[in-house]
Amino acid sequence: MNKKPPLAFWQLWNMSFGYVGIQFGFALQNANVSRIFETLGAKVENIPILWIAAPISGLLIQPIIGHLSDKTWNRLGRRKPYFLLGAILSSLALLFMPNSPALWVAAGMLWIMDASINVTMQPFRAFIGDMLPEGQRTSGFAMQTFFIGISSVVASICPWLFANWLHLANTAPAGEIPPSVKWSFYVGGVAFLATVLWTVFKVREYTPEELESFGSKNDESSGETSLNTRQCMVEGIVLVLLGLAFSWVVGAQEWYQGLYILSFGLAFYGALQIIAALRAYAGKTTGMVEIVADLKTMPATMKQLALVTILTWFALFAMFIYSTPAVTSFHFHSSDPTSALYNDGANWVGVLMAVYNGVAALVAFLLPPLTRKIGRVTTHVVCLLIGGAGLLSMYLFTDPTYLLISMTAIGIAWASLLTIPYAILSSAVSHKKMGVYMGMFNLFLVIPQILAAAILGLLVQKFFHGAAIYAIALGGIAMVLAGILMAFVKDGEAA
Known part of the structure; x- marks a missing residue:
């Protein structure tokens, strides 16, 4: 049995460079979609329902794309055909989203945009498992995390840069998206396609025969699954x-x-x-x-990671949904989307998103040596506890400047959750099922997002009296609990 050769730094770079565009799209979405919805007339308690398109599209698409890419091989390769298709669709959606003429159109475009991004993103996760030996996978996912962080910094801060450096208007008449936001999405559309094309043309995938020759200890139990x-x-x-x-x-x-x-x-x-x-x-x-059978026979390690991941992403989705309404109302004291104060607060949210992603980009380089020293599980426990404290501190800090501290803590957790769970999982499954199990792992990201969309609106409306900041504090509690439960996960492979 042959062993996969370790790849050099620039080979790792080329493999993950497409993630620059993927995360550019996600960061624009996370930082600005609630703002677009409110601008087009959405009430704060209804925002979670409008966001539901994002997790549902991931829930349906990622396992299907993973299953299909496991069985694909053509002139472009195994995963690369899906990179390219998703990039083209995502770029078109990014160009159209800020020009939505009505709230229902924007909600529909969010569905299309998120579905298209998922088509590209899911095979990139499996790509690391395909191309790297087990000992290098933490480094491979850390490289993706670095690109996620860097591109998110630029994407999140784009409206602020356009407003303050290029002096584009940051406000607009009622029902219209400000030019600073529109041009941010236009840049994102171009960046998405260009960076994915870089990976498509710079990386040669292993053929099915080569992957079979490498094998792994997990392949013995990776035959066709049967369904009871x-x-x-x-x-x-x-x-x-x-x-x-x-x-x-x-x-x-x-x-x-x-x-x-x-x-x-x-x-x-x-x-x-x-x-x-x-x-x-x-x-x-x-x-x-096959998909249902694979779901019912998922590896034990994947089951152990499930509850941790559900709690973690419930916390993150609370932050993604409610950062703009929480910061604008609690820290900037305005809930009027046409006011300068509200839009200053919304721009500050973009800066905060940039900070936590920038921190994640730096921390990504520390994760491989840290996991080698104290183990992947312990590293993730520490990072999640720090992130939970960061979310809770957003309620404790009333000065918006201090939120930079909160975002630094969240960035540490963000780096770890984008790296370590995938590295652990990739070591537990066969290359024959890498795509479908990476796609299924997305279920544990999506289920908490659906839960958040289903119950956070109710909590904010009925129990929190419209104060979105309490939803973020609840997310902090969930992430702390995730950190505690992570301590019980068993990782059978060295980092």
Whole structure:
């Protein structure tokens, strides 16, 4: 059995350079979409529902793209065809998003944009597992984290730069997006396609035969998975009935409509299991059947990481959704999107996003030597605890300048969660299933985002009296708990 050769620094650089564009798109989305929604007339308590497009698109697309890319090989390669397709669609969406004429159009464009970004992003995660030996994977994911941090700094600060350096207008009439935001999205569209093309043309993927010759200790159990059709059918029926019953209760009791996201989600997953069971019983064992079977037989390490990841991303999604309304209202004391004070606060959110991503870019280089010294699990525990403290401090600091301290702490956690869980997981799965399991791991990022979108709006509206800052504080508590639970995860490989 051959071993994969370690790659040089510039080879790692070329492999991950496309992430500059991917994260440019995500950073623009995270820092500005709530602002766009509010500008087009959205109320703060309804913002989570409008954001639901992002996690749902990832939930559906990433496992499918992972499964397809595992089985793809053509003139472009295995993962690169998906890099290119997603980049073209994402760039077009970025160009159109800030020109949305109405709130419903912007919500639809968020769906299209996030789905397209996911088509590109998911194969980039599997790419590291394909190309690098196990001992180099922490470094490979750290390189991606570095590019995520650097590009996010530039993307997040773009509206501020356009407003203060190029003197583009930072305000606009009611219902219109300021030019500083529009031009930021235009730059993002160009950057996305250009950087992904760099990786497509600079990197040669290993052929299926080469990957087979490298092998791994996980390949022995990586054959075609079988589905227990009886169990799958029973579970599916139960989930459908629970989902429908929960939906009825929500409607009958006139509860918060965001809870329909949970009830429909249960019913939808149950329906998928029923369909997969019927197809497997009919002898059709590809596509959906394989994906459902793989989900039910995921590696033990992946299961251990699941709860940690769910809590972590619940915290982050609370920050992504509520940073703009929290900072503008709690720290800048304005909730009027047409006011200068609100837009100054919104621009400061962009600066804060740049800071935590900049910190992550620097910390990324410290993670490989640190994990070699104290282990991947311990490193991640420490980083998550620091990040949770950073989120909680956003409530304690009333001076917006001190939020730079909060973002530094969050940046440390951000670097770790973009690197270490993927390095641990890539060492636990076979190259034959690398794409589908990396895509499925996204479920544990998406489920908490759906939970956040379903319940945070209710909490802010009914219990927090419209004060978005409490949603961020709740996220801090969730991240601290994630850090505690991470201590119990078993990592079978050296960093």
